[in-house]
Amino acid sequence: MTEMNATEATEKKSLNFIEQAVENDLKEGKNGGKVQTRFPPEPNGYLHIGHAKAICLDFGIAARYGGVCNLRFDDTNPTKEDMEYVEAIKEDIQWLGFQWGNEYYASDYFQQLWDFAVNLIKEGKAYIDEQNSEQIAAQKGTPTQPGTESPYRNRPVEESLELFNKMNSGEIEEGKMVLRAKIDMASPNMHFRDPIIYRVVKTPHHRTGETWKAYPMYDFAHGQSDYFEGVTHSLCTLEFVPHRPLYDLFVDWVKEGKDLDDNRPHQYEFNKLNLNYTLMSKRNLLILVKEHLVNGWDDPRMPTLCGFRRRGYSPESIRKFVDKIGYTTYDALNDFALLESAVREDLNSRATRVSAVINPVKLIITNYPEGQVEEMEAINNPEDPSAGTHTIEFSRELWIERDDFMEDAPKKYFRMTPGQEVRLKSGYIVKCTGCKKDDNGNVVEVYCEYDPDSKTGMPGSNRKIKGTIHWVSCAHCLPAEVRLYDRLWKVENPRDEMAAIREAKNCDALEAMKEMINPDSLNILTNCYVEKYLADAKPLDYLQFQRIGYFNVDKDSTPEHLVFNRTVSLKDTWSKINK
Numbered sequence: 001m002t003e004m005n006a007t008e009a010t011e012k013k014s015l016n017f018i019e020q021a022v023e024n025d026l027k028e029g030k031n032g033g034k035v036q037t038r039f040p041p042e043p044n045g046y047l048h049i050g051h052a053k054a055i056c057l058d059f060g061i062a063a064r065y066g067g068v069c070n071l072r073f074d075d076t077n078p079t080k081e082d083m084e085y086v087e088a089i090k091e092d093i094q095w096l097g098f099q100w101g102n103e104y105y106a107s108d109y110f111q112q113l114w115d116f117a118v119n120l121i122k123e124g125k126a127y128i129d130e131q132n133s134e135q136i137a138a139q140k141g142t143p144t145q146p147g148t149e150s151p152y153r154n155r156p157v158e159e160s161l162e163l164f165n166k167m168n169s170g171e172i173e174e175g176k177m178v179l180r181a182k183i184d185m186a187s188p189n190m191h192f193r194d195p196i197i198y199r200v201v202k203t204p205h206h207r208t209g210e211t212w213k214a215y216p217m218y219d220f221a222h223g224q225s226d227y228f229e230g231v232t233h234s235l236c237t238l239e240f241v242p243h244r245p246l247y248d249l250f251v252d253w254v255k256e257g258k259d260l261d262d263n264r265p266h267q268y269e270f271n272k273l274n275l276n277y278t279l280m281s282k283r284n285l286l287i288l289v290k291e292h293l294v295n296g297w298d299d300p301r302m303p304t305l306c307g308f309r310r311r312g313y314s315p316e317s318i319r320k321f322v323d324k325i326g327y328t329t330y331d332a333l334n335d336f337a338l339l340e341s342a343v344r345e346d347l348n349s350r351a352t353r354v355s356a357v358i359n360p361v362k363l364i365i366t367n368y369p370e371g372q373v374e375e376m377e378a379i380n381n382p383e384d385p386s387a388g389t390h391t392i393e394f395s396r397e398l399w400i401e402r403d404d405f406m407e408d409a410p411k412k413y414f415r416m417t418p419g420q421e422v423r424l425k426s427g428y429i430v431k432c433t434g435c436k437k438d439d440n441g442n443v444v445e446v447y448c449e450y451d452p453d454s455k456t457g458m459p460g461s462n463r464k465i466k467g468t469i470h471w472v473s474c475a476h477c478l479p480a481e482v483r484l485y486d487r488l489w490k491v492e493n494p495r496d497e498m499a500a501i502r503e504a505k506n507c508d509a510l511e512a513m514k515e516m517i518n519p520d521s522l523n524i525l526t527n528c529y530v531e532k533y534l535a536d537a538k539p540l541d542y543l544q545f546q547r548i549g550y551f552n553v554d555k556d557s558t559p560e561h562l563v564f565n566r567t568v569s570l571k572d573t574w575s576k577i578n579k
Helices: 003-014 017-027 049-064 083-095 106-122 133-139 157-169 218-229 244-254 282-290 305-311 315-325 336-350 494-505 509-516 532-536
Strands: 036-039 068-073 103-105 126-129 178-181 196-200 214-216 233-237 266-270 352-354 360-365 374-379 389-394 397-401 421-424 429-437 443-450 477-485 522-531 542-545 549-553 562-569
Touching: 017 049, 017 233, 017 266, 036 049, 036 218, 036 233, 049 068, 049 083, 049 233, 049 305, 049 315, 068 083, 068 106, 068 218, 083 305, 103 106, 106 126, 106 157, 106 178, 106 196, 106 214, 106 218, 106 244, 126 157, 157 178, 157 196, 157 214, 196 218, 214 218, 218 233, 218 244, 244 266, 282 509, 305 315, 305 562, 315 336, 336 542, 336 549, 336 562, 352 374, 360 522, 389 532, 477 532, 494 509, 522 532, 522 562, 542 562
Parallel strands: 036 068, 068 103, 233 266, 352 542, 360 443, 477 562
Antiparallel strands: 126 178, 178 196, 196 214, 360 397, 374 389, 421 429, 429 443, 477 522, 542 549, 549 562
């Protein structure tokens, strides 16, 4: 096999099932050789990590095959939608690294959808039903028993047309009547049992105002919108598998006898992104925000893309994670640790290494000259030589981590303890000589002596020292607030656990959530110090606090009050703690 053939074979083997379907369509000349996808979010909340999977697929398929992916907002429910969400969704897509071809809204097609519905009534394929939602649901039957027909199913066409117009004129109150498609009440597919396709909503729409009072249902607007736009591959999650026959039927109806051949939209379904220790329903995320259990949609504990962005996740790390888990036709629960692993892997290659002390105790080098200051070279990123270096000051008094000193240490403790040598990173080798305590027995100062010939790079620095600790100079550092974020939920499957709590205690979702929230999901440290190199750091700058973890500058940070968020620890400690 030639090198070219080997490469082609590797690429072929890596194709997911949707990519294979697209390639087959292109080989067969379907859709005129065109590939067009769409990402259709409802603007009723902020995008979460689950949406990232759909975004990567929708935009990735279009890019791979020279097509276009359009952004279409599914704005058919004005009671929950807002322009705030529209703008946030666009920002998140672009942050992930994608750009849509055209921007559309389902509301762009309200007139076309209305006209289509009117034609269905005239053709005897739709009727106005005046039953309430409970009655309609009861008449649907069960998967093993056929439904019963509505008493309004065969009402005169003229009567349905008149009532449909009244639904949109404002004369009909919400819930008093709906428009249903007339299909088959005995169909084994429950979605074919005369689905509701229009209902009355009197809330003003964020784009069309009060023009419309009758709004199409998602199943009615989705396929037709795809058809109007020329979508070739409509990619959905697995819960839409039973909806596909209805999608196809409405496309057949809307084409009005035109022979589409193969030039029509086709729906393909893939598995959702499910993560343990994560709750992703926008309905539940909205409760968290409104009840102030978190600090907004972009709280770094939220699974929203804006939350991950604020926490310090890179878009590349999220795309890498999505690529790792892949696309299948069956649901699975992914480990949050896999996402964090992708974040560490990516940030290791891009984060600037800096020194920070988040639980400080003062270290005094008693034999170091008072007033002397040395500038030492710090490598910005050992994984990237082009990242360069910066300087950090060294002086007689330093801050070190309190955990790096132990007065009575066990045998295999290789950090600061009386009588033992340790290396100060990028600096000197020092030997601990003792400590000072306050009246409560707390260590307030640690003392040591340095070897003047042991500075990093000197011949005397070559002797083997088992422990290395980081530090910042007391006179050359900046105070900072550090926010240590952890998983919001203390249970592995919060969705199922919430359902169990609600059933057992007969409580609402809010009360169940309060029982599941991890009390240690946020720990704010206010007595921290960072090297002054970070004075000009900006939000979205990726940092590694050496020996501590990956961090990001928070949007609350100011030059007078620096604030840093922990993105992820250096190693996965959660799995070990929670075994």
